[in-house]
Amino acid sequence: MCGIAGVWSPRNHHADTDAIVKAMADKMYHRGPDGWGSHVDPANGLAMVHTRLSIIGLNAGDQPIFGREDDATDGFVMTVNGEFYGYKQLRGILRTDGYQFNTKSDSEIALKLFHKHGFDFMEHLRGEFAFAIFDEKRQRMILVRDRFGIRPLFYHVSDKGFFWGSEMKAMLAHPDVPREVCPKAQLHQMMQVMVPGMTLFEGIHALKPGHMLVVQKTDDGFDVEEKRYWDAEFPLDGEHDDLPDEEHIENVRQALVESVALRLEADVPVACYLSGGIDSCSIIGMAAAIQQSPVKAFTISFDDDRYDEAHIATEMAEKAGADQDILKLKAVDLYGKNFEDAVFYSERTFYNTLGVAKMLMSRHVRDVGYKVVITGEGSDELFGGYAQFKADYFLHDPAYAETSAGADMKERNKIFAGSVLAEQQISHPAFEEVMGFTPSWIQPWMLVLERVKPLLSDEFKAKLGDYDPIAAIAYSLDRSMLDGRHVLDKVQYSWIKTMLEGQILNWGGDRVDMANSLESRPAFLDHHVAELAMRIPPHVRIRDGIEKWVVREAMKHVLPEVLYKREKFAFMAPPAHTDEAKTVEINKLIDKWLSSEEIAEHGIFDEAKLRQSIEDYRKSDDHAQNTRKDIILNHAIALHAIDELIGA
DSSP states (O other): OEEEEEEEOTTOOOTTHHHHHHHHHHTTGGGOBTOEEEEEETTTTEEEEEEEOOSSSTTSOOSSEEOOGGGTOTTEEEEEEEEETTHHHHHHHHHHTTOOOSOSSSTHHHHHHHHHHGGGGGGGOOEEEEEEEEETTTTEEEEEEOTTOOSOOEEEEETTEEEEESSHHHHTTSTTSOOOBOHHHHHHHHTSOOOTTOOSBTTOEEOOTTEEEEEEEETTEEEEEEEEOOOOOOOOTTOSOOOOHHHHHHHHHHHHHHHHHHHTOOSSOEEEEOOSSHHHHHHHHHHHHHSSSOOEEEEEEESOTTTOOHHHHHHHHHHHTOEEEEEEEOGGGGSHHHHHHHHHHHTSOOSSTHHHHHHHHHHHHHHHTOOEEEEOTTHHHHHTOSHHHHHHHHHHSTTTTTSSHHHHHHHHTGGGBTTTBOSSOOOOHHHHHHHSSOOTTTHHHHHHHHHHGGGBOHHHHHHHTTOOHHHHHHHHSOGGGTTTOOHHHHHHHHHIIIIIIIIITIIIIIHHHGGGTOEEEEGGGOHHHHHHHHTSOHHHHSBTTBTTHHHHHHTTTTSOHHHHTOOOOOOOOOOGGGSHHHHHHHHHHHHHHSSHHHHHHHOOBOHHHHHHHHHHHHHOOOHHHHHHHHHHHHHHHHHHHHHHHTTO
């Protein structure tokens, strides 16, 4: 795991590029504290920088990586952030083809594979990664991001050059990268859901998951082409794999065991995150069976029994013989400077302080001496685990249309009303057009948006004009991946393209783990597992109202009975309004970042309306409405803080 950044500016090369590159590297020190390297080439106007977290090839993995004249990769330069699994076998194959290697790390295979296969090389790469390859002879740059967006990668192109980085703060260390905040992006962050590729800053884009960017030098600048090399493609309704249940179960079991085994490979010890969900518990069970020594398991415990799953995680740890380490978090831990730090590292706002909790956990894991953890993200996305997915399945699938399954499920999950579940059914014409219905997962955020709109200043609304963020999200989805699909596949696809990358893998994943130089490896998001999962019929993913049924059956013998039978429980931190200590802490942030001076400086909110909303929130005892206002306050605080925190 590492950080990468760079600039290609053939016509505008700075005399002080060495100092600029060092500043860019310094902004990513947390991503690679074990060393850094750079390549500055004034003749081509090129500078590439890499900060290293040594996981594989501890003493022989320095970057950038250069091609070799004796295997025809001369003139290639590459920097990589991430891991490639199965690299030893690929190295062996490439050697028989005549390719020679400069390092013993996994990263170098990408350079050789690109030379050998051209743009078809991605089908040979398996893992979590983001990387850049410069081809001097053809005068082109290739940026690549993994299939789900597990690793971040951003870029900006202008007449001053082409810029890229694992984090925007590294790019912003270059004087030619713009710092203007985008009002549309601010609105999206206030309602939680971003348009794929959008960032907080005008002109800075996130490379989309499953895409590569080909930047070709021309006579007057650059020609930039975005290529999609992979997508979460579900089969047409009725064309899923028609197999006996036992075969689906065994296929899932084998795929997951292989994925976990690959992610246990490292030249440093590997631990696991362990919550009370079947995903991380399954990983612990598989890891314990694969490796000889006890698995190290790290668990977060909250000071609110309604949200705390540590007791279930402990039962799993005992069953697997794992060495469990529980980090107990209190209200004061989730706010103040820790809240601000999570904003700094995430480079976006968040609706719940779970991201703060995960950042504190990653700090604890590093303090104990681990650099790598296997995590459970992706299981819900691929196997139909979220309550929002079941809500649509129950509502739109004929098998459930006449039952009370949906209402019963919402009653059991009413603690999450106002956040992940809407209290009422609402719709939007753009989603009705694109998907045939408005998915349940976006409805709570539509309600947040309705609460946000009256709080906005006239000046900010003028900047937005008639912009419709819900329509922008809906129309960003590829209709060809939705048309003719089952309702469950539609909602899973729409979530994968938006919330998985923008939320789960951002402030719930890489950004808060790498804040403390910790590499997280989500085993369920192995693309071999994903391609298998997407071909499993919906009624095997969700069976008789039981989410992730096929995963439960595949892992039945490693899970405690209580967990095997337990309904999915959303993993989130207790909202601020749930006890007085948290209210005290968020009030301190309100006083600091929502002061009259801050409101006037940023111009987003109408101060009188925002103050009244906060006052109403403090007097209310409506859980759903207060949860929604917690969300708005978290976003508002972060929006005011973020540009100052990241130095924009």
